[in-house]
Amino acid sequence: MLENKMDQLNISVQRIFGEQRVEIISFSCEDLNYQTPNFTTSGIFSIHGMAIVNQEQVPWSIILKIIKSDSVEKEDPAHHNYWRREALVFESKILDELPGSIQAPKCYLVEEQAEGTIWLWLERIDGEYARTKQQFDFIAELLGQFNGAYLTGKKIPNEDWICRGWLKSWTTSSRMYAPNLDTYINHLHRDKALNIWTWFNSFTNQIESNLNALNSLPRVLAHQDLSQMNMLLNQGEMEEKRLVLIDWQFMSISGIGEDLGKMFGVNMSLGVIPVHRYEEYKESLFHAYIKGLKDAGWYGDERLARYGYCLSTALRSIWEVPQYISLNAQLQSDPLNTSLQERVIRLEQIIIIHQKMGLEADALKLCKT
Template sequence: MKLLIQNNTRLSIENKENQLYACFQNIFGKIAIELVTITCDDLGYKTPNFTTSGIFHLHGTIRIKNEQLPWSIILKVIKSDSTETEDPQHHNYWRREALVFGSKLLDDLPDAVQAAKGYLVEEQQDGTIWLWMEHVKGQYANSQEQFDFIARQLGRFNGAYLMGKEIPNQKWICKGWLKSWTTACQMYAPNPEDYINHLHRDIESRIWAWFQGFNEQIENNLSSLGNLPRVLAHQDLSQMNMLIVKNDLKIDRLVLIDWQFMSISGVGEDLAKMFGVNMSLGIIPPDLYKACQASLFNAYIAGLKDMGWKGDERQARYGYCLGTALRSVWEVPKYISLVAQLENDHLNKNLQDRVTQLEKIIKVQMEMALEADTLKALKI
């Protein structure tokens, strides 16, 4: 029977049968399989990680012992986009996720989290790398209860390393993720100095004054994160990378995908990324900022304690507060540039809503920066 292929993408998949059979051995075992149909769809990847060229869904049917069965695989294409991402210690080192899959590190994660299985890492002649991996079907967090569940599992994940699980130390695992990320933000964010003449309201002036002072302390603050207990961290906990999946016993499990930002970080930093990025993406609505800020931390601490950790909670709080506040190095310049745009387009409702949202996010960042300063003064 002739293989039927429907390719709805720009990707050349017509000669990838051997790669698919290699994946099928991971999924179905070493049994006789006949590939019947292939469909390839573009998942419309929009997240601004420039080392990702695209994410695709390959699916179709196979025949095993005269029975036709469905199959489904995710294919992620990664590439080098700049000289800086060639550095293994850059937060967005372009080869990192391929190396993570190749190392089998994800097979030895603490029980609190799981990862999508990596089937095949394939180098292409055009310099890209194709990552063939498991298609995980689960639910994205949409409620405070679900986010709290994830935060507790995150605490258990990080807590395993605080309680003696060996932290992997491959040279391509980032050792200073927030420092690298803030440096990149300072390079690529809008320059606030170009827009400060457009700041007229009191809230705008207060944000700019605070940000100037915060910027003066960034190097010192980043250095202080190095004093926190170390854990293996994911560092990219946006809603789309966290899936709640029920196992065979109908018990919720947390599956994390996209390990491109894997790092060795301070306790609390991973939670800060989760809270901060989901505020920025609009997943956590402004009326829940305060409640989620508290509930996520309480759930995270509960997860650390589940693993037997009896350390100083203020250390985790410091990593959480400062990690969230440091996101202002991107948010504030963006805010100031949008305020300037709004002055010339004051009837633009979408622009006004974005400015209002950013004001509320930055207020949280300012409050958490102040708390971090207080904790730092206590020399935790």
């Protein structure tokens, strides 16, 4: 796939080493087979090799990410998954001006192709994925510092392709593509499943009101895709840990606490956060986030951050509950399927967290009014 891309490869490798004279002497390309790509991601590849730099052989490595249009709705810059957004983010240089607590990979080249794809030639980031509560708390604190910078004087970028209503767009799409529950409801017999269904109906009836309430929160620049795979911890100067966030496709202007809710919710969904520690993580992440906000100089009403955190986590039920209901129905006809049992039990525990946080958001909403 790189036979006609030597000029682009040379430009990218040259930019790794700056002004020095560079000669590529070998390279290979490896498909990373990323397991959970965005719908707008066509492929992610690792390209690496050797080059002569100042008469010495040195290794180099870059990431090639290919993005594409997936559907008509994703042609709209207001859509949460607008397909061109990450390319525009890199071209704009917004990521060069992030607060110090967060870093992003360098982009060496943005290249639009005739067939309708865009190739992003990116810095390869070597780092460690968060696996412990301490690491997640550390990231939550840096996230607080990142969001807090925009609450204490740093100007929020105003480009029109940055999403302004990320959760509204996401919930609309989730409802559109969720399983049709009409065929499953009659199969609900367990008390827990029936209780979840009753709560979910009440919660969804308030969606528009809740989304409108989010718009009243103080605004910050947000990443909105803080899954484990997009957060890399590595050593910076002075042996200090630094956080590098990759995949800025969902960049948005959001309410305080929303990014933290996405981080907590998506890592429960992916099975990264252990089921028996959901409550522990829920509280420790929030306290770390508040510490980060204060480190950035924000001493506003913590209930605002709590509201954004609770509601953004609870809104994930729009996707999770339909999955849970459909799996429950399958379990009725296949009760000995242990894999299915485990999925249902884990989803049930996640939705219980959604319920608790949704109810807390309701209480906080009343306090706000």
